[in-house]
Amino acid sequence: MVQLISSTYGKANVKFLKVKKNPSNPTEQEVLEANVQVLLRGKFDVAYTKADNAPIVPTDTVKNTILVEAKTTDVWPIERFAGHLAKHFTNKYNQIEGIDIQIVQSRWTKYPLSNGKIHAHSFRYDGAETRRTHLNYDKLTKKLLITSAIKDLTVLKSTGSMFYGYNVCDYTTLPPTRDRILSTDVYASWTYDPKFIPTLDSIFKKADEGLFDSTYNAARITTLERFALENSASVQATMYNMSQEILEKVKEVDTVSYELPNKHYILFNLEWKGIKGNTELFYPSPDPNGLIKSTVGRGKAKL
Numbered sequence: 161m162v163q164l165i166s167s168t169y170g171k172a173n174v175k176f177l178k179v180k181k182n183p184s185n186p187t188e189q190e191v192l193e194a195n196v197q198v199l200l201r202g203k204f205d206v207a208y209t210k211a212d213n214a215p216i217v218p219t220d221t222v223k224n225t226i227l228v229e230a231k232t233t234d235v236w237p238i239e240r241f242a243g244h245l246a247k248h249f250t251n252k253y254n255q256i257e258g259i260d261i262q263i264v265q266s267r268w269t270k271y272p273l274s275n276g277k278i279h280a281h282s283f284r285y286d287g288a289e290t291r292r293t294h295l296n297y298d299k300l301t302k303k304l305l306i307t308s309a310i311k312d313l314t315v316l317k318s319t320g321s322m323f324y325g326y327n328v329c330d331y332t333t334l335p336p337t338r339d340r341i342l343s344t345d346v347y348a349s350w351t352y353d354p355k356f357i358p359t360l361d362s363i364f365k366k367a368d369e370g371l372f373d374s375t376y377n378a379a380r381i382t383t384l385e386r387f388a389l390e391n392s393a394s395v396q397a398t399m400y401n402m403s404q405e406i407l408e409k410v411k412e413v414d415t416v417s418y419e420l421p422n423k424h425y426i427l428f429n430l431e432w433k434g435i436k437g438n439t440e441l442f443y444p445s446p447d448p449n450g451l452i453k454s455t456v457g458r459g460k461a462k463l
C-alpha cells in the first residue's frame with residue numbers, strides 16, 4: 161500500500177520581454193525580461209493515482225496564461241505580476257488550492273551617451289545579477305508569503321576586510337589577517353511581513369505605493385554601501401550588519417537572509433624569485449570556497 165504524500169506541477173522557464181512605451185513619447189521605453197515558474201497544487205491526486213487527467217490544467221495552458229497575462233496586465237514590478245497570476249489561477253480553477261510562483265528579472269540598464277544623456281530605448285545587459293520574487297499562496301488558509309531577492313550581485317573589495325581572532329586548533333593553518341581581499345556573489349532575500357500584505361489584492365496597492373521597488377533599492381544600496389564602507393571583521397559580521405540595516409529601513413520586511421560564498425583570493429608566494437612581502441599579486445581560488453548563510457529577524461519585544 162502506497163500513498164501520494166505531496167505533489168505540485170506547472171511550467172518552468174517561461175520567458176518574455178515586455179516593452180513599456182511612454183504614451184506621450186513612444187520612443188521613450190522601458191523593458192522587463194523575465195523568467196517565470198508557476199507551480200499548482202490542489203485536487204490533482206487522481207491524475208497521479210488513477211491516471212485520470214480530468215482535473216489537470218495542462219502545463220501548456222499555464223504557459224499560455226503567463227504570456228497572455230504578461231501582455232494584458234502591468235508586469236512592473238514583478239511582485240505585482242506574481243500577485244496577478246496567483247489571483248488568476250486560484251480564481252479561475254476550482255481544483256487549484258495553492259500556487260507557487262517565482263519570477264527572475266534580468267537587469268537591462270539604460271546607459272548615458274557621450275553627450276551625458278541617458279538614451280531613451282537602449283539598454284546594457286548588467287551581467288548575471290537578477291532581481292527575483294517568490295510568492296506562495298494557499299487558497300484554503302489564505303496564507304500568503306512573498307519573498308523577494310537579489311542574486312548574483314558580484315562584488316570585490318581589495319582592502320578593508322579582516323579575519324582574525326578565530327578558533328585555533330591543531331587543524332588550523334590559516335594565518336590571521338587585518339587586510340585581505342573580500343569577494344562574493346551576493347544572494348540577499350527578504351520576506352514581507354504578512355501583516356502588511358495580508359491578501360492578494362493588497363499586493364497591488366503596495367505595488368502602486370512603490371513598496372517593492374523601494375525595498376529592492378534599499379536592499380541593493382545597503383548591501384553595496386555596507387560592503388564598501390565597513391572594515392569587515394568577517395563575512396558573518398558584515399552580512400548581519402547589512403540585514404540589520406535593511407530591517408531598520410523597511411518596516412514591512414520581516415526577515416532578511418544572505419547567502420554569501422567567500423571567493424578566496426590568495427597571495428602568490430614569490431619568495432622563490434627573491435620578491436619578499438608581496439601584497440599586490442593574488443590568484444583567484446575558485447574552489448573550495450567558504451559559504452556563509454544567515455537569516456535575521458526582528459527580536460520579540462521584551463514584556
Ligand SMILES: O=c1[nH]c(=O)c2[nH]c(=O)[nH]c2[nH]1
Nearest residue numbers: 323334393394395396422450
Ligand atoms: O569571513 C570569514 N569567515 C569565516 O568563517 C572564514 N573562515 C575562513 O577560513 N576565512 C573566513 N572568513
